[in-house]
Amino acid sequence: MTRVLVIDDEGSILRALRINLTARKYEVVTASDGASGLGAMARARPDVLILDLGLPDMDGVDVIKGIRGWTSTPIIVLSAAGQESTKVAALDAGADDYVTKPFGMDELLARLRAAVRRASPGPDEPVVATEDFTVDLAAKRVARDGTDVRLTPTEWGLLEVLVRNRGRLVTQRQLLQEVWGEQYQTEGNYLRVYVAHLRRKLEPDPSRPRYLLTEPGMGYRFSCG
Amino acid sequence: MTRVLVIDDEGSILRALRINLTARKYEVVTASDGASGLGAMARARPDVLILDLGLPDMDGVDVIKGIRGWTSTPIIVLSAAGQESTKVAALDAGADDYVTKPFGMDELLARLRAAVRRASPGPDEPVVATEDFTVDLAAKRVARDGTDVRLTPTEWGLLEVLVRNRGRLVTQRQLLQEVWGEQYQTEGNYLRVYVAHLRRKLEPDPSRPRYLLTEPGMGYRFSCG
DNA sequence: ACCAGTGTTAACGTGGCGTCAAGATCACGG
DNA sequence: CCGTGATCTTGACGCCACGTTAACACTGGT
Numbered sequence: 001m002t003r004v005l006v007i008d009d010e011g012s013i014l015r016a017l018r019i020n021l022t023a024r025k026y027e028v029v030t031a032s033d034g035a036s037g038l039g040a041m042a043r044a045r046p047d048v049l050i051l052d053l054g055l056p057d058m059d060g061v062d063v064i065k066g067i068r069g070w071t072s073t074p075i076i077v078l079s080a081a082g083q084e085s086t087k088v089a090a091l092d093a094g095a096d097d098y099v100t101k102p103f104g105m106d107e108l109l110a111r112l113r114a115a116v117r118r119a120s121p122g123p124d125e126p127v128v129a130t131e132d133f134t135v136d137l138a139a140k141r142v143a144r145d146g147t148d149v150r151l152t153p154t155e156w157g158l159l160e161v162l163v164r165n166r167g168r169l170v171t172q173r174q175l176l177q178e179v180w181g182e183q184y185q186t187e188g189n190y191l192r193v194y195v196a197h198l199r200r201k202l203e204p205d206p207s208r209p210r211y212l213l214t215e216p217g218m219g220y221r222f223s224c225g
Numbered sequence: 226m227t228r229v230l231v232i233d234d235e236g237s238i239l240r241a242l243r244i245n246l247t248a249r250k251y252e253v254v255t256a257s258d259g260a261s262g263l264g265a266m267a268r269a270r271p272d273v274l275i276l277d278l279g280l281p282d283m284d285g286v287d288v289i290k291g292i293r294g295w296t297s298t299p300i301i302v303l304s305a306a307g308q309e310s311t312k313v314a315a316l317d318a319g320a321d322d323y324v325t326k327p328f329g330m331d332e333l334l335a336r337l338r339a340a341v342r343r344a345s346p347g348p349d350e351p352v353v354a355t356e357d358f359t360v361d362l363a364a365k366r367v368a369r370d371g372t373d374v375r376l377t378p379t380e381w382g383l384l385e386v387l388v389r390n391r392g393r394l395v396t397q398r399q400l401l402q403e404v405w406g407e408q409y410q411t412e413g414n415y416l417r418v419y420v421a422h423l424r425r426k427l428e429p430d431p432s433r434p435r436y437l438l439t440e441p442g443m444g445y446r447f448s449c450g
Numbered sequence: 451a452c453c454a455g456t457g458t459t460a461a462c463g464t465g466g467c468g469t470c471a472a473g474a475t476c477a478c479g480g
Numbered sequence: 481c482c483g484t485g486a487t488c489t490t491g492a493c494g495c496c497a498c499g500t501t502a503a504c505a506c507t508g509g510t
Binding site: 084085087088091092094095096097098104106107109110111113114117118167168169215216217218221 | 316323335
Binding site: 188191192193195196199207214216217 | 465466467468469470
């Protein structure tokens with residue numbers, strides 16, 4: 001089932017979208033401002049995002065940039081008829097499509113289908129393998145030496161973010177925000193504890209990590225080996 | 226260079242697109258009806274297609290279907306304002322975007338960029354390469370001779386600013402402000418120390434820098450080699 | 451030869467990281 | 481309703497390395 005995240009502060013639009021999307025067998029998640037929208041994006045992992053530019057708390061273009069920093073999930077922007085420069089800015093920031101209000105529901109649904117279709121030939125390899133263990137993102141399973149490794153929910157959440165961004169450095173703020181939530185962005189302690197847990201369960205030599213690397217002062221990085 | 230095929234029977238639009246696209250360094254190929262358009266598609270192998278639905282010889286939706294039979298090249302549909310059902314049909318037939326006439330050229334160009342960006346395999350890797358090392362801005366990673374170079378947060382911050390402004394002179398004030406903060410604008414010492422660090426880690430001959438150049442009295446410049 | 455701007459080096463204090471372990475909280479079955 | 485694990489939170493501590501700083505050497509221009 002395709003999951004859609006709708007970020008919009010207008011109740012009427014939110015309601016209309018929820019009804020229409022649900023009727024067409026989409027799973028709908030909603031948020032009503034930019035900050036919670038970014039959080040929902042990380043938590044719900046939708047297949048496509050419908051984003052209203054006129055949010056109360058953030059500039060819509062900044063929301064797009066924030067999302068494009070770590071995922072290429074399709075973004076369809078919704079906005080009141082306005083300057084052409086706004087469209088250009090949104091599209092150049094990484095939006096995939098731009099629909100002006102008032103819009104026809106059928107058209108939006110068609111654009112939604114187009115966006116999902118485009119993204120579907122998945123660039124996602126759901127299973128990541130190293131020399132010592134494998135991570136199956138779809139099945140949420142980790143195997144080492146042929147047998148499953150038991151991970152707690154928090155451990156898995158942390159590993160998932162790191163593996164999804166494999167090769168890239170993930171800042172502490174981003175990790176805390178995506179695994180624990182908005183308000184935990186300063187609790188650097190959690191990271192140290194849980195990275196240690198993961199290393200003990202996955203690394204061949206936990207004291208000298210090969211995959212879960214620390215970048216002092218900046219964050220952590222999952223190296224594919 | 227990105228190659229664009231424009232299929233349109235209106236000379237004025239064709240002309241306007243050709244001028245604007247050429248000015249922006251696109252390679253432009255044109256066709257004025259559906260049949261020759263399909264032929265041009267196969268022959269020219271464009272990176273993106275701009276297709277007017279109102280062609281004299283074929284229904285636009287059939288053109289889209291014909292193309293989608295063998296390639297997933299992005300298609301941006303152009304059409305006179307009309308029924309919503311037409312948009313839906315075009316999008317469901319495999320079009321990627323739909324722009325109604327009259328349209329703003331800037332918006333069309335932005336949608337074009339979005340379509341090309343989406344289609345390109347790696348959504349542009351912001352990797353800057355020199356003969357001696359590479360800097361990956363997204364992954365926050367620097368590699369030299371195939372292996373990663375460890376940079377401290379300050380070193381990375383400094384390098385990032387310089388690389389983002391590659392080729393251009395960056396003043397000391399600007400560097401200090403962006404890496405250390407507003408109130409450090411006079412601490413010229415920091416720059417000398419950390420530029421030295423970077424040169425030791427990156428330059429083939431640190432005493433005679435090739436990439437991290439000093440502009441006496443002004444600031445520093447990153448030269449791509 | 452002098453000066454201003456620059457490069458180099460080393461010492462010191464602190465912040466961040468890994469580690470451990472004990473309390474708090476939750477989930478589940480008796 | 482309580483007990484028992486498992487999981488999550490929180491705090492403490494040692495250690496290393498990063499940032500800061502200062503002292504000194506160098507270079508080109510006048």
